Each structure stands twice: as C-alpha cells, then as structure tokens.
Amino acid sequence: MKSGADIVYLDYAASTPVDPRVIEVMTPLFGFGGDFANPSSGHIAGRRSQQHIARAAEQLAALLGCNERELVWTSGATESDNLAIAGAARYRADRGRHLVTMPTEHKAVSDVFNALEKQGFEVSWLYPAEDGVLDPAELEAAIRPDTQLVSIMHVNNETGVIQDIEALGAVCRKRDVLFHVDAAQSVGKLPLDLASLPVDLLSTTAHKVYGPKGIGALYVADRAGCHVEPLIHGGGQQGGRRPGTLAVPLIAGFGAAAGIAMSEMQDNHAHLRSLNDRLWRGIRDLEGIVRNGGEGSTFPGILNVSIADVEGESLLLALEPLCVATGSACNSTSRAPSPVLRALGRSDLLAQSAIRFSFGRPTTVAEVDFAVSRYREAVTRLRDIAPGLVA
C-alpha cells in the first residue's frame, strides 16, 4: 500500500493530487519576485503573466486538438457546464427552446437543465441502454425543429461508461443543433481531437488530471451559431465570455498538467486497464455482484460494482481506510439511490450498494490487492450480521 499512512485512496474520479511537476510550474507565480501580476495589465510584469496564460492555452489546445482562441478559462467543470448549457440555450432561445440531455449526467449538467426548465425551456431526457450507452438513433428521434442544444457527457463519472460522442455529435451536426460534451472525466485520459470531432462545446477541469482545483476550461468551437452568453459581467476579459482577473498560477498549472497528460496518456491507460482488471478479477466471484456499466464500453479508470443484500452505507464504513465513493463525490451525502444507476435498470436495493473504485497514476497493485481483500471481508462481515429476508 502507498496512498498515505492511514488511508488507501481509490477515488481518483473525484479528484487527483497535483503532480509535483505541476507544482513546480505554479510555485514561482504566487509571490513577489515571481510573475504574480495581473495578466490584463499592459506593463512588463503584466505581459510576463500573460505569457504564462498563452503557454497554458497552447498546452491545453494541443491536448484537445483545438485552437487556443476557442478556450475560455473558468473555475472548473461545473462553471464550464453552466456557461455552455445556460449560455448557449439563452443565446439561441429566439430560434427554439427545446433541449436534450440524459438523466445519467453529472448534477453540474442536469441541475442546469432543471433550472432552464423552470425558465420556460423544454427538456427531453434520454435513457441509455442497459450498458449505459445512448444509441445515436434515440438521439436523432428526439431532435425536433426547435431543438437548440444537446448535452451528453463523454465518460460517466459514476460508471465510467463512454458515450460515442463522434456518432452523437454527427447527429447534432446534421440537424444543426449545438452539441455540448462534459469531458471532466476524459480530458487527458482518452484521446480527443476537437479539430475532427463534431463537438461545439466541451467542459473540462484541471483537478481530475493532476492539476490544481479551482480552474477549468470551456471549449467553444469557432463556428457560426456557436456562442455562449456570459453568466457573469465585469471587466471584459476573455472577450467578455467569462470576465474576471485570470488566475495565472492555476492556469499555468492546468497547462502543465495538460502537457504531462498528453505525453503519458498511453502508458497511463495501460496502467489503469491492468488495475481495473485485477480488482474485478479479485471480487467477481462474490455471490450477487454486478458490474455497473458494460465491460467493453467503460473507461478503465473507474470500476463500479453493486452487490445484492449488502447495505451501501455500512459497506462504505466497513471498507475504511479505503477511500472510495458510493455515488458521485458531489452527491455522496445524499443516500437516495443514484439516478445514474437507476437509469441502467438497477433496483433501489442494488443501486444503494454501489461502490465506485477509481484508479490513478499513483495507484499500485498492492493498493488494489488491499481493496480486494477489504471488499471481500466487508461483504462477508455484513452478510454474516444480517438476518435472512424471510423471518
């Protein structure tokens, strides 16, 4: 084991530690004597800060396969999602007020659609097949003449299910509908080439890819009709799309993290695949265990399992010091069954027992083996304590 003296961390889908190489880039940008100045200032110090922003934009643009001008810095994926969905819906509201998404989206997306519904927009919620994947034909059937925006996430944060954003985007492009992708879980982990993908808006964040918390980005394709109305107003930075003084150290850290992710993506993917397979092999023989999300169409950094006749909250406590998630991290205080797992057809009882293991670059085989033994012990112990269903 390795994560820390008293924990084993397998919750990398919730957040990753900052890579030491990223910290090295960020550290000189905070204090006096470093490039701390406001990048909007016209003097020498301001221009030096601006160079760090430009460099980070180049690095992130290279990772995404887009132009630097198509990037808007935000505070993270939640803000990017809000800006993309609410900003685009409002910009195109005079053309139509119908929007399309899925109930399996992160709350940073679904709650924006819930808010827009209250503001007079109509939302169609599309359900996936049992493997979590949305059939492009389902999307095509849902699009109407007044549809303006479709939002589908790339990699699901709970199950790791990968959507075919190329096929879904092609449907949107054919029908002249904007296509937004929440890629918080995939940027830096799966190859993305926005120059060729039919994606108009894409949200990402640094802290899922070994960058700092508090910084994200929204890709806004440079094409006619693709525009977002700002959510906040102020100094006019970033073309007015997201005003406010840019956080130079965080942006530089995001850029550095993007550069590292790009150069190490292939090796990391193989590492995650082997850890995922090892964990699943270690627990798959337990009676009543099911994998949430099809094996073939999931990102290997996430393994989500449910198990019959085990109570989820007790399971989570029994697994300590293993740090894993019951649902999405942002939702872990709520004990309501995950809507993502319900959409996959899981019963309330199975959904509440779900545990999400997520792996990262630092994860070791020893940590995975510890997780296997801890999970097996916890399930056995809780089942031993439980009375039979029949009194």
Added chain:
Amino acid sequence: MTSDPYSERVRALFAAPDHAGDLEKPDLRVQINEQDVRVALAADIDRDIIVRLRFRAWGCPHLLAAAEAFCRAFEGRPVSALQAFGAGEIMQTLPVPREKLGRILVLEDAARSLGQSARKGPDAGKDTD
C-alpha cells in the same frame, strides 16, 4: 469540509459488534423487516432476567451500532425493562442523526415485541414481516 457522520461511539460499536449473531435455541426471538431495515433479536431468559441477547441487522452503521448498544445495555436486566426501551435515549447517546429515527424505531419495535412475547410465554416469540 464534510464532517464525520459517525461519532467515536458509533464507530466503536460498528467495528466490534460482539452481540451480533444467533443463540442456539433462544427462549425468545423476533424479527422485523421494513423496506430498508431488518432487525432480529434473540434472547435467553433465566427467571425473568435476560441472560444472553443477540442481534442480527441489515441497515446503516447507526442501526448496527444501536443494536449492539441495545444488547450490551439489556443483558442482565429484567425482561420487563424491554417495554421501557425507547429510541430516544439511543438517538441521543450514540448519537444518531434525526433523519434516521425511523430505523431506530424499528429496533424499538423489535425490543418491545421481544418483551411482549416474554409476557406471553417463552414459546410466543414471533416474527413480524
């Protein structure tokens, strides 16, 4: 920061549920099944004193801890004391969050049902579904 939802006492009881399990031929046994909670209690009685008490439970850590605390508290006491057992005290002492009162009330129902079955005689232990 999310605060720890479990007190040290809840953690300790959950980690060492010494009274979890069965008795070989219990004098009394009850089980209550609700949608998200199942509680079974078994007791050996000697001259109106509870000499051994065991539980089985399916539910959240607070319920499991409450069941263990209940067993520790009632071994050695008269059967009649079971009728006085109320969820309120255990809610306060562990403590258990208010939104989980319903689960602790299932334990209270099971305890009182155990007491009632004792009054009807040792063979009157009943299972409730």
